[in-house]
Amino acid sequence: MRKSVISGAAILALSLMLSACSGAATDTTSSEPAAPESSQSESAAPVDEVTRTGDFAGQGEKSVAGTVTVSDSEIVLSDYSSDEGPDLHIYLTNGDDEAAISAGMLIDTVLFDEATQTFTLDGVDVAGYDTVVIYCDKVKAIFGSALLS
Amino acid sequence: MMNRALSLVASIIMGAARVGLGILWLNEGLFKLKAGFDGADIGLVVDSTVSNNRVPDFFEAFTTTFLGGAPGFFGWAIPALEVGLGIALIVGVLTLPAALMSAFTLLTYWAADQLIDEYPIMLALSIVTAVFVVSASRLSVTTIVEKLVQRTKPETRWFSAPVRRWL
Numbered sequence: 001m002r003k004s005v006i007s008g009a010a011i012l013a014l015s016l017m018l019s020a021c022s023g024a025a026t027d028t029t030s031s032e033p034a035a036p037e038s039s040q041s042e043s044a045a046p047v048d049e050v051t052r053t054g055d056f057a058g059q060g061e062k063s064v065a066g067t068v069t070v071s072d073s074e075i076v077l078s079d080y081s082s083d084e085g086p087d088l089h090i091y092l093t094n095g096d097d098e099a100a101i102s103a104g105m106l107i108d109t110v111l112f113d114e115a116t117q118t119f120t121l122d123g124v125d126v127a128g129y130d131t132v133v134i135y136c137d138k139v140k141a142i143f144g145s146a147l148l149s
Numbered sequence: 150m151m152n153r154a155l156s157l158v159a160s161i162i163m164g165a166a167r168v169g170l171g172i173l174w175l176n177e178g179l180f181k182l183k184a185g186f187d188g189a190d191i192g193l194v195v196d197s198t199v200s201n202n203r204v205p206d207f208f209e210a211f212t213t214t215f216l217g218g219a220p221g222f223f224g225w226a227i228p229a230l231e232v233g234l235g236i237a238l239i240v241g242v243l244t245l246p247a248a249l250m251s252a253f254t255l256l257t258y259w260a261a262d263q264l265i266d267e268y269p270i271m272l273a274l275s276i277v278t279a280v281f282v283v284s285a286s287r288l289s290v291t292t293i294v295e296k297l298v299q300r301t302k303p304e305t306r307w308f309s310a311p312v313r314r315w316l
Contacts (some may be wrong), residue, residue, distance in 0.1 A: 061189035084184035087265055098200055138263050140201055141193040 009039035036114065049073060054132060054146030056080070064144025066115070068132045075107060075132065077117040084112045087138035090119065092129035101135055110134060156284075163285035167238050170251060170274035173267050175235025179259065181228040188220035191227070194261060195220070201262050208260040230254065238278070241289020245315050248279035282314050291316045 001081065045085065049071040056064040064078030088111075093104030108119050133145040181190075191207040198204040216223050234254070237247040252275040255268055279287045286292065295316075296306040308316065 060193070062193075086180065086184075110152075136193075138265055139190070140197040140262070141191050 037130065050062060054148045056082075056132075056134070056144050056146045058083075058144040059142045062141070062143040064134050068146045068148075070126055070132065070148055072126055073121055075119040075121065077110070078115070080115055080117060081111045082110075082134055082143055085139070085141075085143060087136055088112060088131040088143065089135050089137055091133040091135055092122040092124070092126065093131045093133050093145075094129055096131055096133055097144075098140070100131065101133060101142070104133065159284040163281045165290045166274050167241065167244060167248070167278045167289075168283055170248070170271060170278060171235045171238030171240075173235075173271050173274075174238060174251065175254070177229045177267070178231030178233075178235055181231065186224060186228050188222075188224035191216050191220040191223045192237035194263075198261055200291070203262045208257070212261065225237040241286050242291050243316060244286040244289065244291070245279060245282045248275050248282065248285075251275040252279065278286050286314075286316075 051069055051071040053067060053069045056066050057067065058064045062083050064082040067078045068080075069078070070092075075092075077090075080136045088109065090107045090110040091101055091104045092107060093100040105124065107121070112118060130143050130148050132148065134143040135141070136143055157299055195205075195212045198209045198212045230250075233253075234247050234251050237243050238251070252272060255272045255275065258264075258268060295313070298307065306312075
Protein backbone atom coordinates (compact mmCIF):
# COMPACT_ATOMS: atom_id res chain seq x y z
CA MET A 1 0.00 0.00 0.00
CA ARG A 2 2.82 2.39 1.00
CA LYS A 3 4.65 1.62 -2.26
CA SER A 4 1.47 2.30 -4.24
CA VAL A 5 0.88 5.63 -2.50
CA ILE A 6 4.46 6.80 -2.95
CA SER A 7 4.55 5.81 -6.61
CA GLY A 8 1.20 7.51 -7.19
CA ALA A 9 2.36 10.75 -5.61
CA ALA A 10 5.61 10.61 -7.58
CA ILE A 11 3.77 10.13 -10.88
CA LEU A 12 1.39 12.98 -10.07
CA ALA A 13 4.30 15.31 -9.27
CA LEU A 14 6.18 14.19 -12.39
CA SER A 15 3.10 14.69 -14.55
CA LEU A 16 2.58 18.23 -13.30
CA MET A 17 6.28 18.98 -13.71
CA LEU A 18 6.27 17.69 -17.30
CA SER A 19 3.14 19.72 -18.01
CA ALA A 20 4.82 22.83 -16.72
CA CYS A 21 7.83 22.09 -18.91
CA SER A 22 5.53 21.56 -21.87
CA GLY A 23 3.88 24.92 -21.29
CA ALA A 24 7.25 26.64 -21.07
CA ALA A 25 8.43 24.94 -24.25
CA THR A 26 5.36 26.21 -26.06
CA ASP A 27 6.35 29.72 -25.11
CA THR A 28 9.98 29.46 -26.12
CA THR A 29 10.00 27.10 -29.06
CA SER A 30 6.77 28.06 -30.75
CA SER A 31 6.67 27.77 -34.51
CA GLU A 32 4.71 31.00 -34.62
CA PRO A 33 6.35 33.96 -36.30
CA ALA A 34 8.76 35.76 -34.02
CA ALA A 35 6.92 38.39 -32.05
CA PRO A 36 8.34 41.86 -31.76
CA GLU A 37 8.60 43.48 -28.38
CA SER A 38 5.13 44.80 -27.88
CA SER A 39 2.91 45.84 -25.06
CA GLN A 40 -0.57 47.20 -24.55
CA SER A 41 -0.51 50.80 -23.33
CA GLU A 42 -2.45 54.01 -23.43
CA SER A 43 0.22 56.14 -25.19
CA ALA A 44 -0.68 58.09 -28.36
CA ALA A 45 1.25 57.95 -31.65
CA PRO A 46 3.66 60.82 -32.36
CA VAL A 47 2.02 63.28 -34.79
CA ASP A 48 4.87 63.25 -37.37
CA GLU A 49 4.60 59.51 -38.07
CA VAL A 50 2.95 58.13 -41.18
CA THR A 51 -0.19 56.29 -40.17
CA ARG A 52 -2.49 53.95 -42.05
CA THR A 53 -5.96 52.93 -41.05
CA GLY A 54 -8.39 50.16 -41.83
CA ASP A 55 -11.85 48.93 -40.86
CA PHE A 56 -12.25 45.42 -39.53
CA ALA A 57 -14.62 42.95 -41.17
CA GLY A 58 -15.40 39.45 -39.96
CA GLN A 59 -14.55 36.37 -41.97
CA GLY A 60 -17.01 33.54 -42.51
CA GLU A 61 -19.48 33.50 -39.64
CA LYS A 62 -17.12 35.29 -37.26
CA SER A 63 -17.65 38.92 -36.32
CA VAL A 64 -14.92 41.52 -35.91
CA ALA A 65 -15.67 45.26 -35.92
CA GLY A 66 -13.83 48.50 -35.30
CA THR A 67 -10.98 50.54 -36.71
CA VAL A 68 -7.25 49.94 -36.62
CA THR A 69 -4.58 52.61 -36.93
CA VAL A 70 -1.01 51.51 -37.63
CA SER A 71 1.99 53.78 -37.23
CA ASP A 72 5.71 53.01 -37.07
CA SER A 73 5.53 52.74 -33.31
CA GLU A 74 2.14 51.29 -32.46
CA ILE A 75 -1.11 49.66 -33.47
CA VAL A 76 -4.28 51.19 -32.04
CA LEU A 77 -7.68 49.51 -32.07
CA SER A 78 -10.72 51.80 -31.72
CA ASP A 79 -14.39 50.88 -31.23
CA TYR A 80 -13.14 47.32 -31.37
CA SER A 81 -15.12 44.17 -30.69
CA SER A 82 -15.04 40.57 -31.87
CA ASP A 83 -16.56 37.19 -31.22
CA GLU A 84 -15.05 35.50 -28.20
CA GLY A 85 -12.31 32.98 -28.90
CA PRO A 86 -9.94 30.92 -26.77
CA ASP A 87 -6.61 32.13 -28.13
CA LEU A 88 -7.05 35.36 -30.10
CA HIS A 89 -4.01 37.23 -31.39
CA ILE A 90 -3.39 40.23 -33.61
CA TYR A 91 -1.07 39.82 -36.63
CA LEU A 92 0.47 42.09 -39.23
CA THR A 93 0.25 40.30 -42.58
CA ASN A 94 0.05 40.63 -46.33
CA GLY A 95 -3.37 39.23 -47.11
CA ASP A 96 -5.91 37.40 -45.01
CA ASP A 97 -5.38 33.70 -45.50
CA GLU A 98 -3.46 30.97 -43.67
CA ALA A 99 -0.35 31.50 -45.80
CA ALA A 100 -0.40 35.18 -44.91
CA ILE A 101 -0.59 34.30 -41.22
CA SER A 102 2.38 31.94 -41.55
CA ALA A 103 4.42 34.64 -43.27
CA GLY A 104 3.10 37.45 -41.08
CA MET A 105 4.14 38.82 -37.74
CA LEU A 106 2.48 37.95 -34.44
CA ILE A 107 2.03 41.14 -32.45
CA ASP A 108 0.25 40.22 -29.22
CA THR A 109 -2.80 38.75 -27.55
CA VAL A 110 -5.96 40.74 -28.32
CA LEU A 111 -8.97 41.05 -26.01
CA PHE A 112 -12.35 40.41 -27.64
CA ASP A 113 -14.24 42.83 -25.40
CA GLU A 114 -11.91 45.81 -24.99
CA ALA A 115 -13.00 48.66 -27.29
CA THR A 116 -9.68 50.52 -27.23
CA GLN A 117 -6.37 48.66 -27.28
CA THR A 118 -2.86 49.87 -28.07
CA PHE A 119 0.09 47.66 -29.00
CA THR A 120 3.50 49.31 -28.89
CA LEU A 121 5.85 48.21 -31.68
CA ASP A 122 9.60 48.15 -31.39
CA GLY A 123 11.80 47.56 -34.41
CA VAL A 124 8.99 46.44 -36.72
CA ASP A 125 9.01 47.49 -40.39
CA VAL A 126 5.25 48.04 -40.61
CA ALA A 127 5.56 49.27 -44.22
CA GLY A 128 6.09 45.65 -45.23
CA TYR A 129 2.54 44.69 -44.23
CA ASP A 130 -0.81 45.74 -45.63
CA THR A 131 -3.30 43.91 -43.40
CA VAL A 132 -4.11 43.49 -39.72
CA VAL A 133 -5.61 40.08 -38.91
CA ILE A 134 -7.41 38.81 -35.81
CA TYR A 135 -6.54 35.11 -35.58
CA CYS A 136 -7.50 32.27 -33.26
CA ASP A 137 -4.24 30.37 -32.82
CA LYS A 138 -5.89 27.40 -31.10
CA VAL A 139 -8.30 26.52 -33.90
CA LYS A 140 -6.13 28.20 -36.55
CA ALA A 141 -9.03 30.27 -37.81
CA ILE A 142 -9.12 33.84 -39.07
CA PHE A 143 -11.83 35.77 -37.24
CA GLY A 144 -11.47 38.96 -39.28
CA SER A 145 -9.10 41.43 -40.86
CA ALA A 146 -8.61 45.07 -41.83
CA LEU A 147 -6.89 46.18 -45.05
CA LEU A 148 -4.65 49.18 -44.35
CA SER A 149 -4.75 52.25 -46.56
CA MET B 150 -2.44 2.71 11.37
CA MET B 151 0.40 3.96 9.14
CA ASN B 152 -1.19 2.35 6.08
CA ARG B 153 -4.49 4.01 6.90
CA ALA B 154 -2.87 7.44 7.13
CA LEU B 155 -1.05 6.91 3.84
CA SER B 156 -4.28 5.73 2.25
CA LEU B 157 -6.02 8.91 3.39
CA VAL B 158 -3.19 11.09 2.06
CA ALA B 159 -3.34 9.25 -1.28
CA SER B 160 -7.10 9.74 -1.41
CA ILE B 161 -6.73 13.47 -0.80
CA ILE B 162 -3.96 13.90 -3.39
CA MET B 163 -5.63 11.82 -6.09
CA GLY B 164 -9.00 13.33 -5.24
CA ALA B 165 -7.49 16.78 -5.71
CA ALA B 166 -6.12 15.69 -9.10
CA ARG B 167 -9.61 14.48 -10.08
CA VAL B 168 -11.35 17.64 -8.91
CA GLY B 169 -8.69 19.85 -10.54
CA LEU B 170 -9.22 18.05 -13.83
CA GLY B 171 -12.98 18.50 -13.44
CA ILE B 172 -12.62 22.24 -12.83
CA LEU B 173 -10.49 22.62 -15.96
CA TRP B 174 -13.07 20.72 -18.06
CA LEU B 175 -15.95 22.71 -16.61
CA ASN B 176 -14.12 25.94 -17.39
CA GLU B 177 -13.47 24.74 -20.95
CA GLY B 178 -17.10 23.81 -21.54
CA LEU B 179 -18.57 26.93 -19.94
CA PHE B 180 -16.20 29.10 -21.99
CA LYS B 181 -17.53 27.53 -25.19
CA LEU B 182 -21.15 27.99 -24.09
CA LYS B 183 -20.48 31.62 -23.12
CA ALA B 184 -18.76 32.28 -26.45
CA GLY B 185 -21.71 30.85 -28.39
CA PHE B 186 -19.81 27.82 -29.72
CA ASP B 187 -21.90 26.15 -32.43
CA GLY B 188 -21.82 24.38 -35.78
CA ALA B 189 -19.92 27.24 -37.41
CA ASP B 190 -17.04 26.64 -34.98
CA ILE B 191 -17.09 22.93 -35.79
CA GLY B 192 -16.81 24.02 -39.43
CA LEU B 193 -13.69 26.03 -38.55
CA VAL B 194 -12.17 22.99 -36.85
CA VAL B 195 -12.91 20.83 -39.90
CA ASP B 196 -11.44 23.45 -42.24
CA SER B 197 -8.30 23.77 -40.14
CA THR B 198 -7.72 20.00 -40.07
CA VAL B 199 -8.00 19.94 -43.87
CA SER B 200 -5.64 22.87 -44.44
CA ASN B 201 -3.16 22.04 -41.66
CA ASN B 202 -0.57 19.51 -42.87
CA ARG B 203 0.41 18.73 -39.26
CA VAL B 204 -2.96 16.98 -38.79
CA PRO B 205 -2.71 13.21 -39.43
CA ASP B 206 -4.64 11.93 -42.48
CA PHE B 207 -6.77 9.57 -40.38
CA PHE B 208 -7.94 12.43 -38.20
CA GLU B 209 -8.67 14.63 -41.18
CA ALA B 210 -10.88 11.82 -42.50
CA PHE B 211 -12.57 11.58 -39.09
CA THR B 212 -13.32 15.29 -38.86
CA THR B 213 -14.57 15.65 -42.42
CA THR B 214 -16.78 12.54 -42.14
CA PHE B 215 -18.15 12.80 -38.61
CA LEU B 216 -17.76 16.40 -37.41
CA GLY B 217 -18.34 17.86 -40.85
CA GLY B 218 -21.29 15.53 -41.39
CA ALA B 219 -23.23 16.89 -38.42
CA PRO B 220 -21.73 20.24 -37.37
CA GLY B 221 -24.91 21.39 -35.64
CA PHE B 222 -24.99 18.29 -33.44
CA PHE B 223 -21.30 18.46 -32.52
CA GLY B 224 -21.57 22.21 -31.94
CA TRP B 225 -23.91 21.28 -29.12
CA ALA B 226 -22.35 17.96 -28.10
CA ILE B 227 -18.75 19.09 -27.59
CA PRO B 228 -19.51 21.76 -24.95
CA ALA B 229 -22.03 19.35 -23.35
CA LEU B 230 -19.35 16.65 -23.18
CA GLU B 231 -16.86 19.06 -21.61
CA VAL B 232 -19.35 20.31 -19.01
CA GLY B 233 -20.44 16.73 -18.31
CA LEU B 234 -16.86 15.58 -17.76
CA GLY B 235 -16.30 18.55 -15.47
CA ILE B 236 -19.31 17.81 -13.29
CA ALA B 237 -18.67 14.04 -13.14
CA LEU B 238 -15.05 14.53 -12.13
CA ILE B 239 -15.73 17.27 -9.59
CA VAL B 240 -18.43 15.33 -7.72
CA GLY B 241 -16.78 11.97 -8.34
CA VAL B 242 -19.28 9.83 -10.21
CA LEU B 243 -18.23 7.42 -12.95
CA THR B 244 -14.67 8.57 -12.31
CA LEU B 245 -12.88 5.94 -14.40
CA PRO B 246 -15.07 6.32 -17.51
CA ALA B 247 -14.80 10.11 -17.17
CA ALA B 248 -11.00 10.02 -16.82
CA LEU B 249 -10.67 7.70 -19.83
CA MET B 250 -13.04 9.86 -21.88
CA SER B 251 -11.09 12.91 -20.79
CA ALA B 252 -7.83 11.41 -22.05
CA PHE B 253 -9.44 10.31 -25.33
CA THR B 254 -10.98 13.74 -25.92
CA LEU B 255 -7.64 15.46 -25.28
CA LEU B 256 -5.93 13.08 -27.71
CA THR B 257 -8.42 14.12 -30.41
CA TYR B 258 -7.63 17.78 -29.66
CA TRP B 259 -3.95 16.93 -29.99
CA ALA B 260 -4.62 15.17 -33.30
CA ALA B 261 -6.38 18.35 -34.48
CA ASP B 262 -3.15 20.26 -33.65
CA GLN B 263 -4.93 22.30 -31.01
CA LEU B 264 -2.84 23.26 -28.02
CA ILE B 265 -3.44 25.63 -25.16
CA ASP B 266 -1.52 25.71 -21.89
CA GLU B 267 -4.12 23.65 -20.01
CA TYR B 268 -4.22 20.58 -22.28
CA PRO B 269 -0.91 18.91 -21.28
CA ILE B 270 -1.81 19.39 -17.61
CA MET B 271 -5.29 17.97 -18.21
CA LEU B 272 -3.88 14.91 -19.99
CA ALA B 273 -1.46 14.27 -17.13
CA LEU B 274 -4.28 14.58 -14.57
CA SER B 275 -6.49 12.27 -16.67
CA ILE B 276 -3.83 9.56 -16.66
CA VAL B 277 -3.16 9.91 -12.92
CA THR B 278 -6.89 9.80 -12.14
CA ALA B 279 -7.46 6.72 -14.31
CA VAL B 280 -4.44 4.80 -13.02
CA PHE B 281 -5.15 5.55 -9.35
CA VAL B 282 -8.93 5.57 -9.68
CA VAL B 283 -9.57 3.78 -6.38
CA SER B 284 -7.80 6.51 -4.42
CA ALA B 285 -9.12 9.27 -6.69
CA SER B 286 -12.75 8.27 -6.13
CA ARG B 287 -12.60 7.48 -2.43
CA LEU B 288 -13.79 10.96 -1.41
CA SER B 289 -16.73 11.21 -3.79
CA VAL B 290 -20.48 11.15 -4.26
CA THR B 291 -20.18 7.51 -5.35
CA THR B 292 -18.66 6.64 -1.97
CA ILE B 293 -21.46 8.45 -0.15
CA VAL B 294 -24.08 6.56 -2.18
CA GLU B 295 -22.18 3.31 -1.59
CA LYS B 296 -22.26 3.83 2.19
CA LEU B 297 -25.97 4.67 2.14
CA VAL B 298 -26.86 1.66 0.00
CA GLN B 299 -24.74 -0.71 2.08
CA ARG B 300 -26.44 0.59 5.22
CA THR B 301 -29.92 -0.12 3.89
CA LYS B 302 -29.13 -3.14 1.70
CA PRO B 303 -25.98 -4.86 3.02
CA GLU B 304 -26.45 -7.75 0.59
CA THR B 305 -26.14 -5.58 -2.53
CA ARG B 306 -23.28 -6.40 -4.91
CA TRP B 307 -23.46 -3.18 -6.92
CA PHE B 308 -20.41 -1.76 -5.21
CA SER B 309 -18.25 -4.88 -5.05
CA ALA B 310 -15.13 -5.35 -7.15
CA PRO B 311 -14.59 -5.12 -10.09
CA VAL B 312 -17.70 -2.99 -10.74
CA ARG B 313 -16.87 -0.45 -8.02
CA ARG B 314 -13.87 1.03 -9.81
CA TRP B 315 -16.07 1.93 -12.82
CA LEU B 316 -18.57 3.83 -10.67
